[in-house]
Amino acid sequence: MATTKGMSGLDLAALTAELKSLLPLWIGKIYQYNNTTFGFRLNGEDKARHLFFIEIGRRAHRVSELPPAPKNPSGYSMYLRKFLDGGKVLSISQKSIERVIILEIGKGSGTLNLAIELFDEGNLILTDGEFGIQNALKKRHFREREIVSGEVYDVGGVDLSNLSPIAFSELLRSSERDLVRSIAVDLMFGGAMAEELCIRAGVEKEFPTQYLDDRIISQLYTAYKSIIEDARSHNEPVIDAKGCWSFPLTGSTPKSRYTTFSEALASYYPLPTFHEEKKGKKEVFSREERIRRQQEAAIKTFEAKIADSERAAELIYERYTDIRQLITTLDAASQKMSWQDIAKVLKDADHPAAAMIVSVNPADASVVVDIGMKVTISIQKSVEGNVGVYYDLMKKFRSKREGAIRAMNRPTPKQKERTAIRKRPKPKWFQRFRWFETSDGVLVIGGRDANQNEELVKKYMEGGDTFVHADVHGGSVVIVKGTTERMDEVVQFAASYSNLWKSGYAAGDVYSARPDQVSKTPESGEFVAKGAFVIRGEREYFRHVPLGVAIGAVTEPTLAVIGGPVSAVSKKAKHMIRLTPGTFEPNDIARKAVRTLRDKLSSNDAKVLKSVLSTESVAAFIPAGGSDVVEES
Template sequence: MATAQGMSGIDVRAVTCELSAKLPLWIDKVYQFETRTLGIRLNGEDHAKYQLLIEAGRRAHLVKNFPPPPKNPPQFAMLLRKYISGGKVLAIQQHGLERILIFDIGKGTLTYRLIIELFDEGNVILTDEAYRIIKPLRHHRFRDRDIVPDAVYTMSSTDPTGSPEALAATLAGDDRDLVRALAIAGMLGGTYAEYVCLTAGIDKTTPASKADPGPVFDAIRSLFDGVQYAGHPVISATSCEPVVIAGESKSIPDDKNRFSGFSEALETFYPMTRAEKVRITSKPKLSEEERIHRYQETAIKKFDDKIKKTEEMVSAIYENYPFISQVISSLDAASKRLSWQEIERHLRDTSSADAKHIVAFHPDEASVELDIGKKVKIFVHESVEQNAGRYYAVIKKFKKKKEGALAAMKNIRQKKKIIRHDIVPMKKLWYHRFRWFVTSDGTVVLGGRDASQNEELVKKYMAGGDLFVHADIHGASVVIVKGRTEKMDEVAQFAASYSGAWRSGHFSADVYSAQPGQVSKTPQAGEFVARGSFIVRGERTYYRNIPLAVGIGLVLEPQAAVIGGPPGVVRSRTKRFAELKPGQYEPNDVAKKVLRLLRQKITPDEEKLLKGVLNTETVAAFVPPGGSDILEAS
């Protein structure tokens, strides 16, 4: 059962089952609200949207709304976005009854694993398919495992409740009574362990090694089935439970404390984190000068703290001068005839009190970390004075930074005069270098301008939830639909218009779509696949006799930009618009004609403000290859 301290293994099983029932899912975006709290937006089928809140070491469940994210995303959130945004969730699993939740995420040809630890201080770890760590939220080195990049993430190889044989072996080797063995070794916890004993009909004080494992295993499976398939979550004064256990001594909570899903119950049970409360509470808006002044004051305080701690380390070094000198001498000599691994092994095995002061080894730096009241790093090929000198250098550096911050605080910042315009240029987005448009139901569609961009779109940007679209003619843009849309007529017209059909003077073309898994660069024996081309295997969906047409228009609100795409889409979003059909005029001439037509629809003042937005280059970006005629202008 979930308590204020965190979720149990049974709770993690209930959440795992709840999330797995919503598959397939796609990763949308990752947020980090505070040091240990993250959020993942998930897209499901039929436009379903879900929000997974993760508080490492405590909880992971769906919520209705996220707290406001920070203005500048932390580095770990940005790294997760880079690797898994757009990826498809292939599976969600729990390792045994441990408080570990694992997401298998496919993106392109690669598979990643996002591991969420809900025990102790917790962690969120991104690994590759072989569990090799790419990046953890928190780096940590334990006695039996390392949570650092390039290390292999390891978990217990046994699951005490995974099979009758595993349970029998666990009970046979446990010298406690049955209820304690199930609660601790079986990871059931006290309440569920007592329930299992009661259901199995075995006295809970029976020695575990003498208990019949058969009825106990059946009772455990019955509990799991109830949690996974027949749960009725409830909240009591001190806990949140995924299922009401029959025979509990306490009364069943009132209906007002019952919930349709376990995530809903957990969201109600857990209070907001401190950071969530701070962000939701309204704060007085500070001026730029006040904000900078507060930042500088905070920085100076950090510098003072760092200087003080470093000075204390220097004092500790000189107070323990003989001991540190002896450590340096011994390890320097030992390193000349033994490897660092041998040195570490020897010192870990010795009972020497002095060796116990060495808490960490750093072979790459030929240094050790000593606990002498303060933890200090000592380089064994340098003298005591040289080691102390390293810390003096740190003190000097931060004193210099503090002087700079104090000097900056004395400078009076002149407030920059802000000139406001009604026309704001559209912010340049990553996909604007491709051909692009947004469907009338809000889905981004991308197309390659040449063979190189075709390759890039498929290899780098096509994800599991996307759609591959191509005109059924040689020499066409690869078109990628980033998500789901009901407007495939618009997508098909975009793909047909930016193809060799336009250059050949055709007025219609056939278009087909396929799933990303059908698209390959690997030819059969004797075949050759040119750059920018791909092999599509399996069944395709065809769109026949799609009319060729492109619209180019100028939009001013909410942001100014030249946009292009299917005429119906462009016409609905702009007041200044031109429609093109295959014809006789060269692309550069057409771009200049369209530019003149659009400029005729704006005032001289608007034209000055739109100088960087409305020009030949921005218009030409949407003109198809080959001859064109201007069919309509408004």
């Protein structure tokens, strides 16, 4: 039953069946509104559009409209878009009868899984086809499972929605609870639906499970199967006084009826309102006021940490005997086995002492225990030594607090007004490679030598990228980081930074391939040199690509010298030079380019660009071999 607190496993069984009826589907846009809410645009056949709203830890269902898209997409929504955008939803399933929906999505030649968790705080977890976790909205460390990259997402276990009569009987008869609690907990039906099952079976809900005979078991199993079937057929969803149901319960009086379960859920759970920042003038504070506010916030933070440290020390002393026994036991165990083995033993142990251990940190021989708050205990220290660590933290944060208070009371010296000086921006990670941005804003990077070619493929090439190379021995490996409409610029870049330029060709052929086609594994008897790769499968060829490179200087949004295809550089640079294969050495061309660009710049721009416009910065964009300046603008 869907209540204000959230949906149940049976509710998700109904929703999963509803979504399955819509297949095939394709992933459209993905939005994240805050830390818990997401919107998916799913595209169906015949231009059908389905809007799917998720509030992790609470509910998931289709809606008639999504909230307005955020102006600034979140990092995680951009990550999901990168891997899932355009992917085909191959299947939709539920893990047993748990509050977990799994979308199996085909993208390119691979398969991904998106797990939507609605239990506890909820989560969104992206895995590969074998359920190896790639990324999760919330990284989590539990005794039973790890939700971090590299771990395997557990989809195993008994399917409680499809038990055989024998398994159903064994599950109930082995329970030590009364009937209704056994159904609610062991079958994961929840209280209200467990009572519905008892009513349909004609069995008292307090009936002791140890006295269940074959006749009663048969009645209960028939009722169990009928409830699962009613949920999955989502026949006549309703809202009554107790909540939202995928079907009417026995004896209930529906307030309203709906065609689909999503319609009922959308009516029961109104969409939240997300307030965009109001346009208009923001409150502006002076520098002194901003500093004062920062100091006040820092003092509150220090006071909270002092209180936490003091509380931790008190709790350790309160549980002195337990903590001492824990230290002694784990210290003895560490002499005989590794900390990784200790962590495995603790995970499976049912001892009360093990139950209070939240996580194990092999790196520093410590454990995190829950004794009213989470406290780190070092096995290499005594109880008093662990308390001393928290007393030292108290002293540290008290000192910081006093320092912040003194700083607040110190008179602020008057600052002389200074004219802002534009500084040379810090180099970005990709600027040590060859690089440019296409006219539609997609980053393209290429290797300067064999070592960088190897590094680009092994370290930076990802599933949604495109591999590009001139159809000639010797040249930059070019990686397109995303999808672009300007492949003409990309292939010109690849052709120009290859041996085609050094050989004096005016044009040449270039090909592209998917990342999964690129390999370092040679065929039997063959050898793949450093910086070279084997391409398997069909390539896309671009014939007679003209060679050409432009170099320009830009002042906005940052100071920089840029290079690449003419159309990409001309869009950003006020002045530039254009090169073709020719006779002059790279150093001579670099010096001439600097002189030409400085002559074209206004006196103000020349002064601003003085820190970045140099022979060295220009030479980084000049291809190996001879070049000629054919056009200046």
